[in-house]
Structure formats: C-alpha cells, structure tokens
Amino acid sequence: MRAKDAAETAILPLVYSCSGCSSAAQLANHVALQLDRRGVAEMSCIAGIGGDVPYLLKIAKSGRRIIALDGCALACARNCLSRHDITPDSYHQLQEYGVKKRLHEDFDPVQAETVIARVVADLKPQLTVVTNLSIKGTKGTEKIAMCITSLTESNILPDNF
Helix, strand or coil: CCCCHHHHHHHEEEEHHHHHHHHCHHHHHHHHHHHHCCCCCEEECCCCCCCHHHHHHHHHCCCCCEEEEECCCCHHHHHHCCCCCCCCEEEHHHHHHHHCCCCCCEEEEHHHHHHHHHHHHHHHHHHHHHHCCCCCCCHHHHHHHHHHHHHHCCCCCCCCC
C-alpha cells in the first residue's frame, strides 16, 4: 500500500464481520467486503482478533471507529471483539434486518444491497464528523476532501452530502 493510500485509509472505520457457513454469515462477509471495496471502511480480520494475533489486535485497539457485522444471534464477530474489551461503535446483526440464516444456500444479492444501504446510512452521521475535522495544514484537509469526494462519486454518499 502506498503512503498516500495508507493515510487515506487511516481515517476510515474498521469493519469486522462474521464469515461462517450460513447464508446470513456470508451475507455479513459480503457487506464488509463491499464497504471495503467501495471505500467506506477498511475490512480487518475477525479471525485474527479471535486468534489473539498481536498485530491485528493493535489495529483493532488503535482508536479507529469499529463496525461489527453478525449474520445471526450467535454474534460471533461481536463476541470476538468483546474478548479483548473492544466495543464496536456501530453494530449490525443482520437477523434484525430480516436476513434468514440458511445452511447450504447462498445469500440473496438484492437483500445484500439493501443491507449495505442500511449500514452506510447508519454510518452517515459518523462520516459527517469527518467533514468537520480540521487537520493542521492543507494536505490533511485535502485528503479528507478526497475521501468524501470518493464516497460521493461511488454513490455511497449523496451528492449534497
């Protein structure tokens, strides 16, 4: 990762998701991947948190905002984080959004887009805080503006954000 990319990523929240074998778990993982690919959040490894990997724990405890996504009421992602006294700033249990847990089936891609929209809408107030953030010097402000522009251009945030 280039230094410029790393600086822009550092202001994004971290996202952790369940990625078990059910359709709900895979939908949660898909949502996390899409948040990462669309530049809304940086996905990190929940297995590394559960496995006590020092480098990944350091990232999780770095003070960045945390989004946790669980496919069902077992709450595996949230429980992995809580083992290390990490509480997500934004928590989404997809069962609460009508996502059904099914074994040996794929998730519904249309439902996935609906869930992505809900998670992004929940993050919008947190992203607004970023626009009011003042960083010493114009380069930091430009990086924030580029991040907001990127989110708007990718249709994650509305043009009038």
